Amino acid sequence: MNNKPNQLSRRQLLREGFWTVSITAAGAAAAVLAARSRRPSMVWQIDPFKCIGCGRCATHCVLSESAVKCVHAYSMCGYCDLCTGYFDPDPKALDTGAEHQLCPTGAIRRRFVEEPYFEFTIDESRCIGCGKCVVGCAAFGNGSLFLQVRHDRCLNCNECAIARACPSQAFVRVPADRPYLMKDQR
Amino acid sequence: MRRGILTVWILSGLLLGTASAETVRRFPPPQFETDYVMPTATEPPPRAALWDTLDSAVLLGTLLLAVWLIFFKRRRSWIVALMIFSVLYFGFWRKGCVCPIGAIGNVTVSLFDSGYALPLVVLVFFLLPLGIGLFYGRVFCGAVCPLGAIQDLVVLRPQPVPEWLETALRLGAWLYLSLSVLFAATGSGLLICRYDPFIAFFRLSSNSSLLILGILFLGVGVFIGRPYCRFVCPYGLLLRQAGRLSRRHVTITPDECIHCRLCEEACPFGAIHAPTAPWPEKTLARDRRRLVFLFVLLLFLIAAGGWIGYRLHPLLARANPTVALADQVQSMEAGLRSEPTDEIRAFRTTGQSDEALYAQRDEILSSFALGGTLVGMFMALVAGVKLIAVSVRRVRVDYEADRAGCLACGRCFAYCPRQRLRDNPAERTVSNTSLQKEAANA
Structure with a gap:
């Protein structure tokens, strides 16, 4: 720049000034934001007490197979024979026949434990997170079935597509070291 | 009989309030007589925080490598190699999240919402390219940004965009930036992440509208170089200002400009300006x-x-x-x-x-x-x-890369005869002998 005419030196001074101001501003911003930032990072989770089981989790996740799955809080379960989370509202028979089931993919396994109790387990590889069982269980049962974001699948998108679509704004950010909001641990 | 039980249940359910958000314990916990052990739900953990540290380190590493490649090595092929790495790592491996462009939203939210905790890795991603930009210009756009890199790889038949149109279209990017800040500040969502056009490719899974948007951008990108970077990207606007102020700028020629005009057509982004005519x-x-x-x-x-x-x-x-x-x-x-x-x-x-x-x-x-x-x-x-x-009239004596608009892709390097001589000193003798032949023929 030395071979340029003298009239440019003012511009040069301006540029130097701007540079100094912006590097200071960047430093200050870094300091302010660093004071507000935190580790560990946050992850998405569903507040089961806000969720209404609308079914959008199954369709709005950016993954073709939703990262939201049904979770069973066994300690809350009544182990009912006639489970309203498992059976269609008007079942023809209380057995594991697909036509009597509420779950569209047959992801709930029903197993006899002892008279009169039955255990219900979620097969996560089949669950699509539609929440039909959640609604059924909450309506007439103990509400031990609920939806949770499964973190082995979730990509933790910056703007969660399901959170945006959630009608009850049940998606919350939770610290990554306590990433689940289990219904029975509250 | 069973119908009867169900009816009673339904009635009791209605009495207790249907589908209430609060749980109601309608059935007592069972008293098992066998040795049944009650299982507990599994809790697969999220990605370890260690990965965040690795991402930040990879970002810093690729940025420094980009500076070296663009300012010292000056080889387009090496820059392309780094671009491919960035697309693979930040794009396909990390699924395009977190990225500095989207981080604008998080930073805005953290400024306006005191209850929001900004993850440290997001802050690092937001500030690091800007900080490097104040020293070396838009090296982030050049070789590190996966969105830029995926577009750069499809620039096959670039057509020039008139300067007035380029400036006018860039107003769209300013509007996008200001609306993103407005929406983030009012808690209405993160626009930039919502409409990231390349996320469909990076995740290999998407809804159809985002996929169409992505295909559209890549399709247009064959003819108009890097349309997202030039006309949409809000972070690019911040980096443009950093590029204007930066200590060093990308230079087309390694030493002196010989005004051969070869580089003028080389830039697919219209970022090379010819010397100005004298002031009338x-x-x-x-x-x-x-x-x-x-x-x-x-x-x-x-x-x-x-x-x-x-x-x-x-x-x-x-x-x-x-x-x-x-x-x-x-x-x-x-x-x-x-x-x-x-x-x-x-x-x-x-x-x-x-x-x-x-x-x-x-x-x-x-x-x-x-x-x-x-x-x-x-x-x-x-x-x-x-x-x-x-x-305002600018004075330029040489062919220069626009300080704000140059995306540091390194295409022009190979077009400069001075650079070619430096890369391959043998070319001097070749050109001299061919000149002598021509002279003899004349």
């Missing part, structure tokens, strides 16, 4: 008058922009979920809607009163009114400053 003295008075007129016009533009922004704020506010919910509840109450939506049903289970919701909406609307006005004024300011900038 006779238009000086007219130019000054025009400048004064533009400064006066700027004031009017800002007032008009603010007014338009204020007028548009109810429309913009509809993007806010609380405002949308309040509108739905109000139309339901007014009898305009017969079936309650999921949103209304969810709202009813909270037990919150309608009035409280309306008050919340009014509060958000007033912040949108202020924000909309500011966005309008800011957009007018940007447009006015652009008008002034094109009326």
Whole structure:
């Protein structure tokens, strides 16, 4: 720049000034934001007490197979024979026949434990997170079935597509070291 | 018999309140007589925090490598190799999240919402490319950004875009930036992440509208170099300003410009400017008058922009979920809607009163009114400053890369004969002998 005419030196001074101001501003911003930032990072989770089981989790996740799955809080379960989370509202028979089931993919396994109790387990590889069982269980049962974001699948998108679509704004950010909001641990 | 039980259950369920958000313990816990052990639900952990540290380290590493490749090595092929790595790592491996472009939203939210904790890795991703930009310009765009790299790899038949059109289209990017800040500040969502056009490719899974958007950008990108970077990217605008101020700039030639004009056509992004013609003295008075007129016009533009922004704020506010919910509840109450939506049903289970919701909406609307006005004024300011900038005469003696517009892709390096000589000194003798032959023929 030395071979340029003298009239440019003012511009040069301006540029130097701007540079100094912006590097200071960047430093200050870094300091302010660093004071507000935190580790560990946050992850998405569903507040089961806000969720209404609308079914959008199954369709709005950016993954073709939703990262939201049904979770069973066994300690809350009544182990009912006639489970309203498992059976269609008007079942023809209380057995594991697909036509009597509420779950569209047959992801709930029903197993006899002892008279009169039955255990219900979620097969996560089949669950699509539609929440039909959640609604059924909450309506007439103990509400031990609920939806949770499964973190082995979730990509933790910056703007969660399901959170945006959630009608009850049940998606919350939770610290990554306590990433689940289990219904029975509250 | 079973029907009867079910009916009783349904009745009891109705009595206790259906589908209530609060759980009701209708059945006692079973008393098992066998040795049945009650299982517990599994809790697969999220990605370890260690990965965040690794991402930040890879970002720093690739940025420094990009600086070395663009400023010292000056080889396009090496830069392309780094681009491919960035697409693979930040794009396909990390699925395009976190990225500095989207981080604008998080940083804005953390400034306006005291309850929001900004993850450290997001802060690092936001500041690091800008910091490096103040020293070396847009090296992030050149070789590190996965969105830029995926577009750079499809630039096959670039067509020039007239400068006036380029400047005008860039106003769209400014609008996108200001709206993203407005929406993030009012808690209405992160626009930039929502409409990331390449996320469909990086995740190999998407809804159809995002996929179409991505294909559109890549398809246009074959003919118009890097359309997202030049006309949409809000972070690119911040990096443009960093590039203007940066200590060092990308130079086309390694030593002196010999005005051979070979590089002029090399840039697919229209970022190489020819030397300026000498200043025509006779238009000086007219130019000054025009400048004064533009400064006066700027004031009017800002007032008009603010007014338009204020007028548009109810429309913009509809993007806010609380405002949308309040509108739905109000139309339901007014009898305009017969079936309650999921949103209304969810709202009813909270037990919150309608009035409280309306008050919340009014509060958000007033912040949108202020924000909309500011966005309008800011957009007018940007447009006015652009008008002034094109009326100010710049002096350039050599072919130069535009400090703001240069994406540091390194295409022009190979076009410069001085660079070629440096890379391959044998070319000097070749060209000399061919010149001698030509002279002999003549």
